[in-house]
Amino acid sequence: MSVKALIFDLDGVLTDTAKYHYLAWKKLADELGFYFDEDINELLKGVSRINSFEIILQKNNASQKFTPAEKEALANKKNEYYKEMIEQLTPDDILEGIVPFITEARKNGVKCAVASISKNAPRVLQLLKISDLFDYIADAALVKKPKPDPEIFLTCANALGFEPCECIGIEDAQAGIESIHAAGMTSVGINVAVTSVKPDIALKSTRELDFEKICNRND
Numbered sequence: 765m766s767v768k769a770l771i772f773d774l775d776g777v778l779t780d781t782a783k784y785h786y787l788a789w790k791k792l793a794d795e796l797g798f799y800f801d802e803d804i805n806e807l808l809k810g811v812s813r814i815n816s817f818e819i820i821l822q823k824n825n826a827s828q829k830f831t832p833a834e835k836e837a838l839a840n841k842k843n844e845y846y847k848e849m850i851e852q853l854t855p856d857d858i859l860e861g862i863v864p865f866i867t868e869a870r871k872n873g874v875k876c877a878v879a880s881i882s883k884n885a886p887r888v889l890q891l892l893k894i895s896d897l898f899d900y901i902a903d904a905a906l907v908k909k910p911k912p913d914p915e916i917f918l919t920c921a922n923a924l925g926f927e928p929c930e931c932i933g934i935e936d937a938q939a940g941i942e943s944i945h946a947a948g949m950t951s952v953g954i955n956v957a958v959t960s961v962k963p964d965i966a967l968k969s970t971r972e973l974d975f976e977k978i979c980n981r982n983d
């Protein structure tokens with residue numbers, strides 16, 4: 765199989781924004797008197813904003829406490845905290861190994877895309893100053909079915925004009941690995957806390973991303 769495209773998740777793959785998502789949810793949870801810790805935060809990786817809030821409510825036996833409109837408003841409040849926090853991101857926050865890996869891919873004619881369900885993805889990429897490295901950035905607002913559904917990875921493959929089997933997806937979350945597999949693509953997992961399906965290529969960190977090893981495999 766010849767690899768035509770690399771499709772990257774953002775949070776936890778291109779940069780470590782999980783800590784800001786954590787801090788923003790923690791601030792909201794503290795205000796509401798809810799319990800929230802790193803273990804619960806792990807369950808939110810790759811999960812949409814509103815579904816993340818539902819998980820926090822569920823963990824606090826409070827699923828029925830708010831109307832859908834109130835839930836929306838509270839999730840938006842978290843987003844305001846998050847938006848304020850990410851303004852401190854700079855190119856120094858790009859995870860190690862990412863820029864050389866993408867540069868090598870582009871040199872070899874391999875296209876690159878971003879498949880993030882974060883509505884803040886364009887701003888994060890802008891702050892990291894890497895928007896120009898990508899041929900396509902999926903619009904999270906248009907995604908109807910979040911990961912683990914394959915929709916966002918298929919949208920990227922389609923936009924680039926390639927078959928799923930010609931694409932490799934790179935993810936740090938279990939929901940993301942499932943999404944890549946459901947799309948019929950090869951998956952690279954970055955330090956995934958595996959609870960179900962395993963990534964095809966499991967790496968501990970983005971430092972291990974090696975263009976030759978990942979894109980010129982003979983299997």
Ligand code: BG6
Binds near residue numbers: 811
């Ligand atoms: C994912 C993160 O990339 O984006 C999740 O892993 C987050 O933690 C989701 O909830 C949605 O992000 P946002 O920025 O639209 O609230």
Ligand code: MG
Binds near residue numbers: 774776809810936940
């Ligand atoms: Mg992620």
